[in-house]
Amino acid sequence: MIRTVQLRPVHLLAADLRWTSGSTRANSPSVSYQLGDPGRPSPEPTITIVIADDSGSVIGPAGADPVSNRYEEASRAFRAIGRRGGKHELGAVLHFDTPTSGDVPPTPLTRAGLQRLRSGLHVPHDAAGASYLGASLNAATALAKHYRNHEATLVVLSDFELFDDNVDQVLDDLADFPGDVHAIVLGGTQLDGLLDERVQITKAAHTDAPGTVARAIFTSLVAHRPGSRPI
Incomplete structure (x- = not known):
């Protein structure tokens, strides 16, 4: 059964995706933002799949995120948890082109596991640039079912301009994922009812403020952590 993650409006400010294609991490503007208190490790096992x-x-x-700022902000969210994470709290990273060299299997959200998770937060060198969600969604669903004793959360970073042969079925499968589902819509694409109401949506438009992708992922990561206080 899907449990919709309820986010307060302050958590839905989107990430700063305004840099041009000529920007790099070295010359991108420095931004500062807070994510909040990650709280204590969850009392039950969890798995968050990005x-x-x-x-x-x-x-x-001319894309929604030409300098991969989504990965920088995802890394920031994982780091915030990794400082106080438990071995029973897992994170995983998949890419639309899965299997790729950038896929990271379920890994503890701890200081030791953080480096491995961060190794997947980049565009894989063997990525084909596919606009197909189906394969990675199937892989994520298989992980959630394998870790059936874990509270599962799926976070999808995409503009949702999908070219799957059966887009409607893929989106139905997304809503049927065995856990919480959070779609972070890059570029502020107008979905017009495309996603099921069971899917929590955060839009990240070009004009939005820095830190929203990080805050949205952080909020999903701390959903089961007592004492957590996302900003």
Whole structure:
């Protein structure tokens, strides 16, 4: 059964995706934002799976995130948890082109596991730039079912300009994921009812403030952690 994650409006400010295709991490403007208190490790086992879209409409010069800022902000969210994470709290990273060299299997959200998780937060060198969600969604669902004793959360970073042969079925499967589902819509794409109401949506438009992708992922990561206080 899907449990919709309820986010307060302050958590739905989108990430700063305003840099041009010529920007790099070295010359991108420095930004500062707070995520909040991650609280204490969850009393029950958890698994948070992040799926990233590396298609041309996202990473291209005119794409939603040409300098991969989504990965920088995802890394920031994972780091915030890793400082106080438990071995029974797992994170995983998948890409639309799965299997890829950037996929990271379920890994404890601890200081030791953080480096491995961060190794998947980039555009894989063997990514084909597919706009297909189906394969990675199937992989995420298989992980959630394998870790059936864990509270599962799926976070999808995409502009949702999908080219799956059966888009309607794929989106139905997304809503049927065995856990919480959070879609972070890069570029502020107008979905017009495309996603089921069971899917929590955060829009990240070009004009929005820095830190929202990080805050949205952070909020999903701390959903089961007592004492957590996302900003």
